[in-house]
Amino acid sequence: MIIGSQKSIDEIWNMVQDFKKVLVFGCNTCVAICHAGGEKEAETIAALLRMRAGQEGKKMEVNHLGVMRHCEPEYFDPVIDEVKKYDLVLSTACGVGVNFLSDRTGNVPVYPGLNTSFYGAVEAPGNFVELCAGCGNCILHLTGGICPIARCSKTLMNGPCGGTNKGKCEISSDVDCAWYLIVERMKKLGALEKLSEIQPPRNWSTSRDGGPRRVSVEHIREYEKQEEQKAGK
Amino acid sequence: MLKAFESGADGVAIVRCNDGTCKYRGIAHRVNARVDRARKLISMLGIEAGRIEILSPVSGGNGNQYADVCADFTGRIKQMGLRNNKL
Ligand code: SF4
Numbered sequence A: 001m002i003i004g005s006q007k008s009i010d011e012i013w014n015m016v017q018d019f020k021k022v023l024v025f026g027c028n029t030c031v032a033i034c035h036a037g038g039e040k041e042a043e044t045i046a047a048l049l050r051m052r053a054g055q056e057g058k059k060m061e062v063n064h065l066g067v068m069r070h071c072e073p074e075y076f077d078p079v080i081d082e083v084k085k086y087d088l089v090l091s092t093a094c095g096v097g098v099n100f101l102s103d104r105t106g107n108v109p110v111y112p113g114l115n116t117s118f119y120g121a122v123e124a125p126g127n128f129v130e131l132c133a134g135c136g137n138c139i140l141h142l143t144g145g146i147c148p149i150a151r152c153s154k155t156l157m158n159g160p161c162g163g164t165n166k167g168k169c170e171i172s173s174d175v176d177c178a179w180y181l182i183v184e185r186m187k188k189l190g191a192l193e194k195l196s197e198i199q200p201p202r203n204w205s206t207s208r209d210g211g212p213r214r215v216s217v218e219h220i221r222e223y224e225k226q227e228e229q230k231a232g233k
Numbered sequence B: 001m002l003k004a005f006e007s008g009a010d011g012v013a014i015v016r017c018n019d020g021t022c023k024y025r026g027i028a029h030r031v032n033a034r035v036d037r038a039r040k041l042i043s044m045l046g047i048e049a050g051r052i053e054i055l056s057p058v059s060g061g062n063g064n065q066y067a068d069v070c071a072d073f074t075g076r077i078k079q080m081g082l083r084n085n086k087l
């Protein structure tokens, strides 16, 4: 899932202070799980903003709302007319949600309440770790299920650098060396010899370097087109 | 807790059972964590963290003791003075 963390109340206040009617709009999927942007957090931010407005002597109406996702219209369509009644939407969704919603709110700006950080997992309650960088060409079958792109600080593809130190990465003794983990895992899987296969330089065009990406699922698109034709659209 | 401050409270007391006496297991640390979080949040607005306190009388059913801890709390908040940055 997508992991984010809340911006400080000072930063949020600086963004919103000139608006009269603000909606703090929560997203109840990924960012709710990492305690950053669900409806509960939206409610808290709204309360803090109301108090801050009071302290600064500013007249500002601040409310909150939450829907399951900001990245799929079916979830926010039922409330979009309500959303458009505000001067500003402070979305506590990830950056995807902010982008997506922003295209659909007409003249109402959508500002980010979070810093979107990475794709990660829940290592322990309250601990979230980055495990995939969405490179578009997965090689986890070659590395024992441990991603050298997201988890090696240098994104090395053919074994560790010289800085690996007793299982830790040279950037910090708090960071595991991904290649140490990969080697140990491959030993356990009895597949260590697979690592002697040299990985050629990667084609990063499937990743960020290829420009904005899009995935189309053909049979779904085909079905949708037929439905649209039937409906005479 | 935030709602109380938003409504102008000068202090907020969270009353919970004493550690180990609550019929719900493991509740104390959850209450503590929430209170810590709320204290951090009000600090961001310049409201003293000490204006939120956890009170734990031996039992909510013990009226006198309950009244005593509440009175002590009120005394401490009075000593801190009124919040100067109310809405
Ligand atoms: S190889 Fe690419 S897709 Fe696979 S886990 Fe790593 S970053 Fe993600």
Ligand code: SF4
Binding pocket: A151, A152, A153, A154, A155, A156, A159, A160, A161, A162, A163, A164, A165, A168, A169, A170, A171, A176, A177, A178, A179, A180
């Ligand atoms: S120490 Fe390990 S994780 Fe860190 S950069 Fe080197 S190989 Fe990558």
